[in-house]
Amino acid sequence: MTQPITTLRAWLDHLADKGRLAVARPGAALRFEVAALAKRLDGTRATLFPSPDQHPVPVVSGLISDRGWMAEAMGVTPDRVIARFQHAAQNPVPWREVARGPAQDVVHRDVDLKRLLPMPTHNEHDHGPYVTAGLLIARNPKTGVQNVSIHRLQLIEPNRFGVLLLPRHTMSFFQMAEESGQDLPMAIVIGVDPLTLLASQAILSLDADELEVAGALHGAPLDVVKCKTNEIRVPAQAEFVLEGRILAKAREPEGPFGEFPQYYGERAHRHVVEIDAVTHRNNPVFHTIVGGGLEHLLLGGIPREATLLAHLQRSFPGVVDVHLSRGGVCRYHLYVKLRKRSEGEAKNVILGAFAGHYDIKHVVVVDEDVDIHDPGEVEWAVATRFQADRDLVVIPHAQGSKLDPSTRDGLGAKMGLDATVPLDAPEFKFTRIRVPGERELDLGAVLDDDAALANWRTRLSARPGEQPLEGERS
Ligand SMILES: Cc1cc2nc3c(=O)[nH]c(=O)nc-3n(C[C@H](O)[C@H](O)[C@H](O)COP(=O)(O)O)c2cc1C
Numbered sequence: 001m002t003q004p005i006t007t008l009r010a011w012l013d014h015l016a017d018k019g020r021l022a023v024a025r026p027g028a029a030l031r032f033e034v035a036a037l038a039k040r041l042d043g044t045r046a047t048l049f050p051s052p053d054q055h056p057v058p059v060v061s062g063l064i065s066d067r068g069w070m071a072e073a074m075g076v077t078p079d080r081v082i083a084r085f086q087h088a089a090q091n092p093v094p095w096r097e098v099a100r101g102p103a104q105d106v107v108h109r110d111v112d113l114k115r116l117l118p119m120p121t122h123n124e125h126d127h128g129p130y131v132t133a134g135l136l137i138a139r140n141p142k143t144g145v146q147n148v149s150i151h152r153l154q155l156i157e158p159n160r161f162g163v164l165l166l167p168r169h170t171m172s173f174f175q176m177a178e179e180s181g182q183d184l185p186m187a188i189v190i191g192v193d194p195l196t197l198l199a200s201q202a203i204l205s206l207d208a209d210e211l212e213v214a215g216a217l218h219g220a221p222l223d224v225v226k227c228k229t230n231e232i233r234v235p236a237q238a239e240f241v242l243e244g245r246i247l248a249k250a251r252e253p254e255g256p257f258g259e260f261p262q263y264y265g266e267r268a269h270r271h272v273v274e275i276d277a278v279t280h281r282n283n284p285v286f287h288t289i290v291g292g293g294l295e296h297l298l299l300g301g302i303p304r305e306a307t308l309l310a311h312l313q314r315s316f317p318g319v320v321d322v323h324l325s326r327g328g329v330c331r332y333h334l335y336v337k338l339r340k341r342s343e344g345e346a347k348n349v350i351l352g353a354f355a356g357h358y359d360i361k362h363v364v365v366v367d368e369d370v371d372i373h374d375p376g377e378v379e380w381a382v383a384t385r386f387q388a389d390r391d392l393v394v395i396p397h398a399q400g401s402k403l404d405p406s407t408r409d410g411l412g413a414k415m416g417l418d419a420t421v422p423l424d425a426p427e428f429k430f431t432r433i434r435v436p437g438e439r440e441l442d443l444g445a446v447l448d449d450d451a452a453l454a455n456w457r458t459r460l461s462a463r464p465g466e467q468p469l470e471g472e473r474s
């Protein structure tokens, strides 16, 4: 395999080589059946669905359902994923415009999205078919710099989507356009490699272009082509490009939709995207991300970890690593590994973490010997190194995630647990038990074979004959 991976097709090839791509029988239903299988195999295999609902375009899902897979796409070991992402975010590589690219092999100016795209419905109460893996690329109307982010898109008319724009960069660009009475030109790109998907989630300042982070992760400038109907530049290797505009002065109901906290995002009036043209590769593949699945969680989680680590390390050089746990939906629970230098430092780290992102709800700080990627280890540290009257930090009425249903519209409490060993504790008291030699054992060298086991079973079930130890019979 050549690494890093730069196209969806190269990635599917890689997954197939590793035995991690399952192919469904043709004709799975777009409503629930695609998501059911993709979710069942979440974490173990990606899935390819030929002719879903007899649609000529196949669907793929679950491209990344393990941190180790992302490491492979990057060409690094899993423990280097955060560092590699940080390096790319800090050293962006400008894209290179090319005249032609496969993303525009076929052009449709007559837009009937349902005919062109096999859009699935995933969770039980999702309002209908969605595009969930679309990279929305727009330009700052004032500076021309591009931005990339993923937004859920509900089909509401043959050429229109309802779109959820949280108050980040696309929303800022749109507000500039709408204030001057203009639509915001944009493109939605579906079917890119895992590194470009990950780059779309980089937490950067306004006017930093996430496609340049994709280039840095690829180790080479990303080839882009200009859209047919607007000025947006899109990855030349993409499977599908939907060219269009976010409409000024238009709002339509969108939702509900199954979201990352494993609950539904509510139905409400949202922005509207109108599509003017669709381009795609020859024999394109459609990518879908099941709402709330591991792909959804990890794509958001990894860049957040990178940002939080950099944020904490600015004030606390002793912070070694951070992890947003799966149980905390890769957003709400942060585990911090700290090389503590002063008593009380863990509490400062907790406060720093809350300031790093408003989604952070619970923070656990542990010592260097605890594996923060193993929730059982973190729980053990809390069980044996934490005392609630001494080590607990609670901050009431702070800003949290609106998608956390236990908050009051985002207003909620923060909790931090200092599960580090006091610096002045007697050393033996916190010495972890350890069997010398356990880790270093070569199992092949010390374990006997099946014949030995069979032999032992015979001996253990036989009547006592010969006695190895002499003694009086009772
Ligand atoms: C699968 C997936 C779906 C997402 N859906 C939405 C969405 O519907 N609306 C939204 O505002 N952000 C959504 N996000 C988060 C944004 O894409 C993300 O915060 C992005 O980094 C924002 O980019 P920006 O900082 O350039 O604005 C989603 C992320 C993922 C991974």
Ligand SMILES: [Mn+2]
Pocket (backbone or CB within 6 Å): 147, 148, 169, 204, 205, 206, 207, 208, 210
């Ligand atoms: Mn941005």
